[in-house]
Amino acid sequence: MQVNKHIQVTMDKIQHFPVLCWKTSKKVGAEDPRRIIHSLKVGLSLTLVSLLYLIEPLFKRLGSNATWAVMTVVVVLEFTAGATLCKGLNRGLGTLLAGSLAFFIEGVANRSGRVFRACFIGAAVFLIGAAATYMRFFPKIKKNYDYGVVIFLLTFNLITVSSYRVDNVLKIAHDRLYTIAIGCGVCLLMSLLIFPNWSGEELHNSTVLKLEGLAKSIEGCVNEYFFDTEIDENKESCSGDQIYKGYKAVLDSKSIDESLALQASWEPRHSSHCYRIPWQQYVKLGGVLRHFGYTVVALHGCLQTEIQTPRSVRILFKDPCTRVAREVSKALIELANSIRNRRHCSPEILSDHLHEALQDLNKAIKSQPRLFLGSNRNKASNMLALAAAEAGQKRCRSGGSLSSVKTDSSALMEWKTKRASEQSREAERKVLRPQLSKIAITSLEFSEALPFAAFASLLVETVAKLDNVIDEVEELGRIACFKEFINGDDHEEQHITVKCEKPKINVSQNQLSSVSGAE
């Protein structure tokens, strides 16, 4: 029976496999249609280099070395132009260097007897192999030329070793270089001229998306924190997941940003606005955004923490907090728009509203001084109890924490005696142990006031960090020669004269002012 069922399940899986494949294909294509274009480009390139074999005159000329063109296309042609260039140049450089070194060694080895020659070649292969591999651990080489060193090693070994058996090595090397050049040529043609995808473009867009994601996250956090179960029931969907999505892309962006910037630095200039686009500044901005993101994570953490300020107490601060969050989020979206349209950001980016909202928050907190008192004062305790009673019962966990507040040391003792008697039973340990620090925390009375204070403080912290973000975006705008800000610019798409501060690049300045004049 068991086996039958297993077979049944496997059969089902096989039957559903084509459908699953088709669905995945459609999804992958819908997510980014450029993928389909890229696949067709690779197919076309491969067919082109195959012609070296299939067409008689070409094959007579190049012979079986044509395989190297095929190999080059398969290995070098990448999704973005920058990655292709980076790999292509690495391949070219590695091949050239390896070729030169191999010929040098060949020259030395040739002057001696056959056995000594074999030993010499063996030793050279060992030494160069070990040295090149060791060099791959150097941080600078690992970052920029890892692939080049692999190709160097590959070519060097192939040439050196085959030179022992073949006589016209020079002819082989020549043909091979020729076909590799053809392969690289096809790759460059495909990636630079036919529907090119630019790594720089990708980096630029991802930066915009990150800013927008953070904006959404902050607003989401604050909305959920003051979320009133009764009034806006249908807003539930736009919470947790959305907030997480907003900052997730930012947190994990480091390696992607860096490789995109590296690839982008190989790409030829394709912007009419600036001589050289400062990709490293994008990486730096990414770092600042990550730090901003950590604060947002901490803010999100306030929603999920064990002890919660009762909802009825929170509601007192709803208005100013929501406004602060809205203003921060507005500023972030303005920054995103400024980068998207490659213009400086509005001078109004930190508006009066933000300041007013901060002041209101201040006033609101000052108007409730008793909140921040410990409950050893009767009034405060009563007030909190009242608030909790109001809010409580409605799936509000924090309400519960209030009533169990007084059990601190007894709960702990109970837990400990239980624990001591059953120490060896793993399963129970799993159930019991995690309670300890929760008991320890929820049993403390200060916790009622602290969570909201932390929330407010983190919210204020986002405003402070907003400064760094604005700084970096302005720096980016300055180096990348963004347009001046003009009101309503985003809609009318007016191209204003480009102001560039770098004095050294006057030639290209003239070029680009003529370009913008022509528009």
Place this chain on the structure above:
Amino acid sequence: MQVNKHIQVTMDKIQHFPVLCWKTSKKVGAEDPRRIIHSLKVGLSLTLVSLLYLIEPLFKRLGSNATWAVMTVVVVLEFTAGATLCKGLNRGLGTLLAGSLAFFIEGVANRSGRVFRACFIGAAVFLIGAAATYMRFFPKIKKNYDYGVVIFLLTFNLITVSSYRVDNVLKIAHDRLYTIAIGCGVCLLMSLLIFPNWSGEELHNSTVLKLEGLAKSIEGCVNEYFFDTEIDENKESCSGDQIYKGYKAVLDSKSIDESLALQASWEPRHSSHCYRIPWQQYVKLGGVLRHFGYTVVALHGCLQTEIQTPRSVRILFKDPCTRVAREVSKALIELANSIRNRRHCSPEILSDHLHEALQDLNKAIKSQPRLFLGSNRNKASNMLALAAAEAGQKRCRSGGSLSSVKTDSSALMEWKTKRASEQSREAERKVLRPQLSKIAITSLEFSEALPFAAFASLLVETVAKLDNVIDEVEELGRIACFKEFINGDDHEEQHITVKCEKPKINVSQNQLSSVSGAE
């Protein structure tokens, strides 16, 4: 002159290049001596496969196909055993699949005329190329088989295209497979048997280091927050940088962890303790540690925030906060030790001390209720002013913020009028603009109390998150069949009978109990 200077600088660089190289080499080697061993291993492997060429009888058998062995070694041999296995198997699978498909197409194409055959091959190359490239975008394939698809594409194209010109394709394919197998064999021998580096080991150790780093960061944060300039002047060095180092590795660990776990899953079992080591659980633990890390970042942010609670006020809470941090840090280090020694963590991991420290913190905060009042109450204002005056003057920025507190709207107005008149001057904008939100924040009076509340709340939050970390570590211990905890175990290295909860793996249970019996 300019040119001369430039040449001078370049000459200097060239002169210092060998020294720099030598220093980098030494540093890279000292950081991880396994790198030197790995380099030597690669050199040795290359020399071994070169023998296929250099030794007469071997060459007669395999001919120039021996290049494929060289190529395989260069491409497949990686630093860790898991990565080598992963690449080797991918390469083998890709080659086999591509070979079969190519022969199928060859069979179909052979039945027709020469021109039609060429067209057919061209079409097949295009279709398969495009389809395989498209498949590389599928998330599952990208994650596990990316390299395999590249090799598939490479081999398929080489075989299909060359079959058009060569008659004995089967012989070529056979020899090639043979040499590739030799290359893979050498790689596996080198990476599995001679000084192997295990990805799993790496993941294991990095997890331990991450826990220890977090422990250091937390203690560092709290020490720096309550750092008294007068008393411990010489402790300065162990601050900022150390804290940052501690959590940095955790934050950026996602992609490294995932690829290590992937590679480790290919590695044969090399632990005597467990049938199958749950690498995915390490990744999960890494995720929880990252979340713990975000709280530490936020805690660190409290040290760098614009508004600071005056030092003399903070000092009141120094003792309990330091103790909480010490206990959290101790728990993390116990977890690190438990993973390092592959044993369950001590049941005393959440000790009474932690609870006592939390209670003391609670008491300390309750004993200073006026701190959490706005300064519209004279008493509180006086107290804070007094505290600030005490602490102030000594490079304590927060002291300054108190005296400038009342200038809020006037400072803003001043800034705005300046701003309006000079809007177009970029340089000044840079100097002036960043002040705005700082003015907005520091001019608010609530800020004095909030930062410490946030700090305390985040500290309590770390205790809460510690639970998740302990949960995941215990889960890891359970799945990976860690040893039972025994007091003083770490020092005496007693190997106790392994308790394994999984009922399904009785066979290996017996095996491993006999292993541990033999120890």
